[in-house]
Amino acid sequence: MISSPDAAKIILVSQAHLFKPTYPPSKMKMIGPDALFFHQGEYHSTLKRLVRVSFSPSALARSVPEIEKLVLSFLSSWENNSTIHTLHEMKKFAFDVAMHSAFGDIEQEEIQGIKCLYQRLEKGYNSLPLDFPGTPYHKAMKARKKLTERLKKLIEKRRENSERRGGLLGVLLKAQEENVGNGLNDNQIADNIIGVIFAAHDTTASVLTWALKYLHDHPNVLEDVTREQEGIRHKLESEGNRGLTWDDTRQMSVTSRVIQETLRSASILSFTFREAVEDVEFQGFTIPKGWKVLPLFRTIHHSPDFFPQPHNFDPSRFQALPKPNTFMPFGSGIHSCPGSDLAKLEMLIMLHHLTTTFRWKVIGAKDAVQYGPFPVPKGGLPIQVYPRN
């Protein structure tokens, strides 16, 4: 287990070729063995480049109106609904954003079909990998197979109509047509689409849930965020009630610091797994081939050497840049998260509308945590919401 920033950098960045990512085989089968997480070398770098194109700032800037539309439709469903299960709601929201990012323009009926299968897959994701009829794992694997079939039909349809219709699927289909990286087959495309949806939604939803908890527990921080967001709202109103743009989100410095502090404090990805691909001499020790190596993000994020009084929620600490390799909520090196800008963008847009429209009170246990597998406030943070004014 690695808890020093310099050692984490060696594992994840400078000697990354000696430490491959590893996941339990059952999880690999469920997400899809061709998803980029599980690979090193040329296949990984080709796919990573394509995913990065799809989530680049210029692509994200175009998706701001759609994300804002999703936020508004979510929040309007809260109005008559006084008790909210925060994690469930945020999962629905982050899933819809992930679907839009993955498929671009897609029919509602198609979304519902994929959502239904994905939910069945998710139910068995953390179960024991016992693959016989009736077990949650077996049901999840059946849903996974149907999901591939459904995606392959969608790929076929888009190819027949020469439609790419945006999103990561559009980028991957174009790469397939142009024979990028010796061409991608439909299985590889399907596994990477499912992989990205998987990586995108539970993570973002858990972080948003923590953000609501921290804002609730720190009314002064909530007021600072609201003041900043009110300023932006007035600007939008004075410019003909226009919607948010990418540039507006770049002005949200107070809210961005709250997101950074939430990422540090909650550290929902507490660590990651690597495996030595050969015997490696490391700081006077030998790490034998096949041994697991775990860089512990949470331990680094909670070290008083890098973040004084680490248990205090204090967004102002991010007014200064953290020391190198001490803040890695999105990992580091070749396997670092390609969705970090999307995650931050959707959180900023959600917090803009949430803090200027609503207030909320946490119901039940205050400081208990549950793991599912990411740490989240117990019970998924049930809250009572009411209009701000």
Ligand code: HEM
């Ligand atoms: C707040 C939300 C998120 C957090 C905290 C997060 C965190 C991370 C971390 C720590 C890694 C590196 C894992 C490792 O090194 O083993 C990672 C990888 C990844 N993330 Fe995210 N992520 C988030 C949201 C997203 C989103 C929205 C997407 C959608 C594109 C995404 C897609 C991916 C992918 C595809 C990888 C694998 C990259 C590779 O292996 O090269 N993530 N994420």
